[in-house]
Amino acid sequence: MARGKFITLEGIDGAGKTTHLGWLRERLEQKVGPTGHAVVMTREPGGTPLGEALRHILLHEAMDLETEALLMFAARREHLAQVIEPALVRGDWVLSDRFTDATFAYQGGGRGLPRDKLEALERWVQGGFQPDLTVLFDVPPETASARRGAAREPDRFESESDAFFTRTRAEYLRRAEEAPYRFAIVDSTQSIEEIRRQLDGIVAAL
Ligand code: TYD
Numbered sequence: 385m386a387r388g389k390f391i392t393l394e395g396i397d398g399a400g401k402t403t404h405l406g407w408l409r410e411r412l413e414q415k416v417g418p419t420g421h422a423v424v425m426t427r428e429p430g431g432t433p434l435g436e437a438l439r440h441i442l443l444h445e446a447m448d449l450e451t452e453a454l455l456m457f458a459a460r461r462e463h464l465a466q467v468i469e470p471a472l473v474r475g476d477w478v479l480s481d482r483f484t485d486a487t488f489a490y491q492g493g494g495r496g497l498p499r500d501k502l503e504a505l506e507r508w509v510q511g512g513f514q515p516d517l518t519v520l521f522d523v524p525p526e527t528a529s530a531r532r533g534a535a536r537e538p539d540r541f542e543s544e545s546d547a548f549f550t551r552t553r554a555e556y557l558r559r560a561e562e563a564p565y566r567f568a569i570v571d572s573t574q575s576i577e578e579i580r581r582q583l584d585g586i587v588a589a590l
Contacts (some may be wrong), residue, residue: 388421388472389590392483394556395521396549397542398528400572401481404521404579409479411587416477424471427481428459432466435459443539450501453491457505460484464510484510485518485559490541493555494548517590519583520560523572525549 391412395401405425412423429439438459442452460483471478484506491497523531525546532542560567568586570579 385475388416388475388477389516390468390472390478390480391517391519391590392480392485392515393519393521394482394485394489395572396489396523396525396528396552396556397544398530398532399521399523400531400579401521403576404583405479405481407580408519408583408587411584412477412479415587415590419475421474422471422476424467424476424478425481426463426467426478428463428483428486429456430459431463431468431480432459434462443541446540449491449495449497452495453487453497453502453505456487456491457509460487461509464513480515483515483518485520485556488559489552489555493558494541494544494552496551514563515566517586518560518563518567519586520556520567520569521572522553522557522569525553527573 393401393405393408409423409425416423428435429442430436438455441447442455442459447455468478468480487505488499488502492499492502528549529546532538557569560569570582572579574582
């Protein structure tokens with residue numbers, strides 16, 4: 385039986401990821417449904433009971449930067465073991481709101497944790513495993529912060545400065561340059577309709 389595909393969505397806070405999530409899921413279901421398989425929707429940090437507990441701590445409690453990176457990868461290990469790997473083996477597709485690229489972007493680019501430490505954790509936790517497709521919603525930090533606006537009480541990441549998100553965005557783009565075969569970069573300053581048209585093309589090519 386064919387393995388399912390693993391698709392991740394990335395971007396800085398306010399890039400518009402959430403706007404497109406539900407729509408993209410439906411598109412994927414239309415594609416995968418006829419084969420008898422499901423689209424499993426999940427997120428990071430989170431995706432398992434332990435991961436969701438860690439998410440709450442990570443988003444709201446101050447901690448040492450290395451602790452933060454280790455907890456992101458601990459939640460990820462559990463997520464891979466409990467949710468992602470079993471689904472892909474069943475032939476289901478998995479759509480995850482964030483994955484490892486976010487740790488490189490936020491803890492590496494944004495907070496400045498040395499990349500070699502993150503690469504070591506990446507190898508430990510996932511070996512050579514990578515998403516089949518990563519859609520990166522790319523937007524200038526100023527646009528993103530205007531969109532985040534006063535929508536709600538910001539968490540530990542959403543309250544970061546434009547300078548932080550400039551570094552985060554740069555690391556996302558560097559990761560994309562390093563692995564162009566799995567990245568699709570979407571210019572998230574475009575209209576929702578234009579972005580959907582682009583996403584349609586990306587899904588069709590899968
Ligand atoms: P996010 O995915 O934006 O969810 P919501 O739309 O509900 O706010 O929130 C998750 C936050 O966690 C986001 O600010 C990025 C951060 N994050 C990291 O810093 N490192 C990681 O490895 C992951 C997965 C997320």
